[in-house]
Amino acid sequence: MRTSSIILAAASAASVLGAPLEKKANYDPLPGGDITILNYALTLEYLERKFYEEGLKNYTEADFCKYAGEVGEKFYKNLKTIYEDEKTHVDFLKGALGTSAIPEPTFDFPVDDVDSFLALASVLEGVGVSAYLGAAAVIADKTYVPVAGSILTVEARHSSYIRAALRQKPFPTPFDTPLDFNQVYSLAAQFVTGFAPGTPALPFKAFPKLTVSPTPSSHGALFEGAYKAAVDAQTVPAGATVYAVFYSGLDTYYAEVAVSGNDYIVEQLPEGPAGQVYCVLSTANGNSTKVSDENTVAGVAILEIEEADW
Secondary structure (H helix, E strand, O other): OOOOOOEEEOOOOOOOEEEEOOOOOOOOOOOOHHHHHHHHHHHHHHHHHHHHHHHHHHOOHHHHHHHHHHHHHHHHHHHHHHHHHHHHHHHHHHHHHHHHOOOOOEEOOOOOOHHHHHHHHHHHHHHHHHHHHHHHHHOOOHHHHHHHHHHHHHHHHHHHHHHHHOOOOOOOOOOOOOOOHHHHHHHHHHHEEEOOOOOOOOOOOOOOOOOOEEOOOOOOEEEOOHHHHHHHOOOOOOOOOOEEEEEEOOEEEEEEOEEEOOEEEEOOOOOOOOEEEEEEEEOOOOOOOOOOOOOEEEEEEEEEEEOOOO
């Protein structure tokens, strides 16, 4: 799945259900316990380290100066510092895991210029924050919690710094967004091209891909091909009621989707989500059933929702 990072104008009103502080159902203890969680974190740090390594190799300080103007030199140095941070995170997690550490996978990133590099950097840093935040809930050995929290806060600063460089709100919500393991894996797996022979499989699954784009009004979201894909895969029967579920901060929003040819569409986005917003399609309606991995139809898509006057 290719991550979709788009800009949508925040809607003024919508017929949706908002569920603040909704408890997610997918934070049960994992097979392998904390070793699995640490290898999950290590895989994400491998990904980020490789991403910055390639970006700083492929683009020069002059490229970033053209992007960032007079502050380009300092901006480039700070990107190098972010890269060093990711290297340190990898080394720390490998040291903590010892012989249980999985080897680095191979990755491929859809980047062809400085703009696309920075756009993806912003997305990856946001996903990193959400991954650590979600995983913290199931760490058994509580001595790991402050360590994970220490990495999380640095990832959050990386995210805010890059968002500001992209002229996005550095901190668009008062709370960050936790994601569960399969949600993060669905986002990360798109960049993984292979694992070293003998690498133990992590107990996660990727959901069917979900791409999102703005509707012509920019007040809604179009999930291209999602209806046909779900029916063809027999994930849902034709005509079944499906909801777009948006995660923003600690809030979860449900909006019933309509069918438009092969696509699902939400004509009006919920009022409330802001910044890097995650979305899945689900059969859960937020009332009688809550979204879970078991009732997720497709995902995860990413929307960047900005205030109209930002």
